[in-house]
Every structure is written in structure tokens, then in C-alpha cells.
Amino acid sequence: MQTTHWHADIVGQLAVLGDRYSPSLAEVFASHNELARQSKRITQRNLELERQLAILRMEHADLIRSSTAAGDFSSPNVQKRIQELEQQLSEIKDERAELYKTQGQNAQRLLELMDITKKQEESMKVLNEENKRIIAANSSLTTKANDLQDNLREKDNVIQILRDELQAYQLELSQREEQLKTAQETVKKLEVDNKELVERLVSQKEDTAKKMNEANEYIENALKTRKSVGSPVSDALQPPGPTVGPSQSSVPGNIRATATAAGFFSSMLRRVSGDVPQTDARYREVPLVQSLLPISAVKVVSAHESEINCMQVTPDGSMIASGGGDKKIMLMDAKTGVQRGQFTGSLAGVMCVAFNNTGDLILGTSNDNSTKIWSIATGRPKHTLTGHIGKVYSAKFTESNKIFSGSYDRTIKHWDLAKGYCIKTIFTLSSCNDLALLDPEGNLLASGHIDNNLRIWDTRSGNLVRELAGIHGGQITSVEVVPNSNHVLTTSRDNMLRLIDLRTYETVQAYASEGFKVGLNWARSCISPDGAYIASGSIDGAVFIWNFNTTKLETTLKAHTSAICSTVWNPRGGAALYSADKDKNIVFWGI
Known part of the structure; x- marks a missing residue:
């Protein structure tokens, strides 16, 4: 029974190990299970033989007692039966010895299997450590892969932006080619006009020279005449009288005419590439307030149904406006945070809000490529400015209520609200994220772009004053x-x-x-x-x-x-x- 219990214990342990390490110990466990089955069969056979041996011993003892009682050990039948029993007993003993030998071999094989299992456990421990290291490395590589995917998506966005910029460049090139074609036609026309003017000038000069020659000839003749009649030479230079020499009417018209004075005109061309002038005093007025460092959050307001993209305060500081991805502009009290108004109408998220100087108008730029203007008093829309072909990320009011807007279509547009349309378009060469007016009317304007550059513009001429590259990475x-x-x-x-x-x-x-x-x-x-x-x-x-x-x-x-x-x-x-x-x-x- 002890042997059976020890065997069952080993079998149970091997079963547990088999469950844990079945992938790597399948062959060992299969061999062990076969040996276990053989051991079980041998044990059962051994028990059966022991029972038979016990029965034979009992029969042998009975026969001995019977023979003793009978007193006849020389009976052929008895001798034969004894020999048969002894032979069976010898066979059973041999079989039992063979079974013990087989059981010992099985035990030895079990010990060997235990050693193999121990080695496999150590190997599995090493493999587990290696697996942990591989899992950690895999986690790191997964993180890097995610980062690379994010970078790839960002690069895709950059590629899309570059494609948009290329399209804008092509559009600008087409417009410049049209302008060049117009300029060439103008140059040709000017060349024709210039040729005609040169011909007319040459003809006029020839006429003038001819008349001057005639006048000189007349004067020479007059001098000769005066000299022949004895008059002073100086009199010959005086205009002829009515009774001496030829009549007054015979003097050529160019002698009586005076030379006309040539005039000229000049124009002062402002060189926009020079220093930026000091801006208007009204725009640069020093505020009569002192700012303090804030310490804590006084109030937290949840203003939109979606993420907020922009925010601005009225010029008098009484209200705050915010624009969000829910396509709305919210107006709230700057002290209490209580909502004072809501402006709707944009077809996509609002990216920028701004007030005019008097605080009665508010604008909102949108991802729908437009800029909308509302009346704060009525809450109703007054203008919708469409013309950009990309998202509009920034816009500002001028002092005279005109508007400059910057877009991802690589243009800045100047809008006249009185006329209701764009009066000038400036090609900025890169998508515009933000812009700022350097004077009240925006004659000078600064714009920040996705190509990392800051650009200064003369909006009256549309010329680039300065491009500052390399200031940001x-x-x-x-x-x-x-x-x-x-x-x-x-x-x-x-x-x-x-x-x-x-x-x-x-x-x-x-x-x-x-x-x-x-x-x-x-x-x-x-x-x-x-x-x-x-x-x-x-x-x-x-x-x-x-x-x-x-x-x-x-x-x-x-x-x-x-x-x-x-x-x-x-x-x-x-x-x-x-x-x-x-x-x-x-x-x-x-x-």
C-alpha cells in the first residue's frame, strides 16, 4: 500500500507538472504515463500472483495434511500433484521476481524522469525569465511602434498640407502667369506707344530744326540787309519795322514764339523692406492698469458640448467669448461666468473669436472655410465671408471695422464689410496659424505659419516686408x-x-x-x-x-x-x- 501511495503521489506531481509544462515535456510525460500504466498492470498482476501463491500454499498445506493423515506420500497421484504445485510455485516465484525487477527498473526510470523534470523546471525558469524580458522588450517595441504610427499620421498630415500648399502654389503660379501675360501684353502695347511717341518726337524735333534753320536764314539775311544800308549791327537783331525791310507778317512764327519750359513729376515710393515705423499712438496707448499675479482658480465653467478651441475678452473686459468644436460661440460674464449669449451658424468647429474696438460685433472663424460676424446686441448674423478654400484659423478687426483673415489655404484676405467682399488677397506661401495687426488699420501685419516662419506684410501693396526664418523649430x-x-x-x-x-x-x-x-x-x-x-x-x-x-x-x-x-x-x-x-x-x- 505504501508503494501504491508513493506511486500515486509521483503520478499526481507529474500530472501537475504536465499541466504546467506540457508543451516542452509532452514526450517525457507520455513515456511516464506509459510506464505508470505498465507499473499499475504489473502491480495488479503481482497482487493476483500473490493471491494465487497464497491459495497454492494453502492447497499445498492441505495436501500435506491430507497426505500425512492418509500416511501415503508415495501415491503417484499425490506425488504428481505435489510436483505440479511445486512447479507452479517456482513459476510464480520467478514471475514475482521478474515483476520486482521490472518494478525496480520502473522506479529507476521514474527517478531519472524526476531528474529530467527538475532540469526541465530549471530550463522553464530560464525560459520564463527570457519570456519576461521578451515581453518587456515587446512592450517597449509596441510603444515605439505606436509612436511611429503617430509620427506617420503626423507625416501624413504634413504631406496633405504640403499637397495643399503645392495646389496653392500652382494656383498662385497660374495667377502669376496670367499677370505676367497681361504685363507682357501691356509691355507690348507700351512699346508700340513708345515707338509712336519716339516717331512723333523725332518728327517734332525735325520740324523745330527746320523752323530754326529758317529763322537763322532770315536773321542772316536781315543782318546783311542792315549792313548794306549802313545801320548798326545791333539794329539787325531788332524786329523789323513796318517801313523798313520785309513786312512783320513775313517773320516765321517760331521767331515770335517762346520756348516752353519742360516740367517733370516725381513719386515717392515707400521702401517696405526698411524699418517698421512706430505705430499709431491710439493703438500703442499705455494702459492705466496694473497687472497682478493670479494665485488660485476662482471659478471653473463648463461652457461647451465639445472641446474648446479659442477664447477672447471684450475690449472693456466685461464679457468673455469662447468658440468650440460644437460649432457655437458662447458669450459669458467675465466676473460671474453666467452665459450672456450664444452665436450659431457655423457649419464646423469655431477656431478663432475676436471683437471689434467698440465691442458691438463679434467674429468667428471656422473649419468650414468661412468667417462669420454677429451683432452682439441682437445675436443675429450680419455677414458671412466666404472665399478661402482652407480652414480659417485666425481673423482680426481693424479700427475701421475691416477684417483680415488667415487660412490654411496659404492666403491672408482683407475684407471690407461695407462692400461685403474681399478687397485684397495676399499669398503667404505657407498655411497661416495666427496673425496680428501692427497698426490700427492693419497696414502692417505679422503672421505665424506652419513652416515655422514669421512674416511681416505691407497689406496696402501686398508685399512681403520681412520673412523671419529659423527663429523656431x-x-x-x-x-x-x-x-x-x-x-x-x-x-x-x-x-x-x-x-x-x-x-x-x-x-x-x-x-x-x-x-x-x-x-x-x-x-x-x-x-x-x-x-x-x-x-x-x-x-x-x-x-x-x-x-x-x-x-x-x-x-x-x-x-x-x-x-x-x-x-x-x-x-x-x-x-x-x-x-x-x-x-x-x-x-x-x-x-
């Missing part, structure tokens, strides 16, 4: 004019903010910090009304505020949990700062 997402200064602040996906002097076109300050990452292509930064601080949102939901003059990071505000799309300082100053994120939240910051 990523696309520019925001361009802000610094109050009372000839500087603009740019924000880029390279996680840097740079202050550009428009007189020298040099970077004079750079703002960055550990952990600060610009999370969106349309992320907007802001400058405090007194120009003391700069605020910008990060991809992790933190708002970073730097000292404008020293570039020192003054504070980091945390209340958002997702990428911040816009920060805006209230024009009234103080610590009233607002920030909006992709999770539909607007945070009111204060003290």
Missing part, C-alpha cells in the same frame, strides 16, 4: 503684439516663446521652462495689459506665467487636466486671467 501657433512696444511675441510647437524686435528683426527674449509643452497647433498665449507678464498654457493643463523683462518663471497654475488652447488677460488688469482647455472647461484665475 516648430510651427508658430500664436502671434501677439506687445503693448506700447515695437515687439511681437510668438509661441511655437518647439515649446518656446520668443520676443521679436520689429526694428531689428532679432530675438531679444526667449521664454521656456521644464515641463512646458505647447499641445495644440492653435494654442494662444497672452501678455498682461501693462506688459509685465506673459501667460501660456501647456499640454498637461498647467498655466505658466513668466516675467516679461527678466524671463523668470513667476508661477505655475494648475486646475486643468488636459491641453490648454488659450489664455487671455482681462484688459482691466489685476489678476483676472482666463484659460480654456480641450475638456470644455474655462478657468477664472484670481487672488
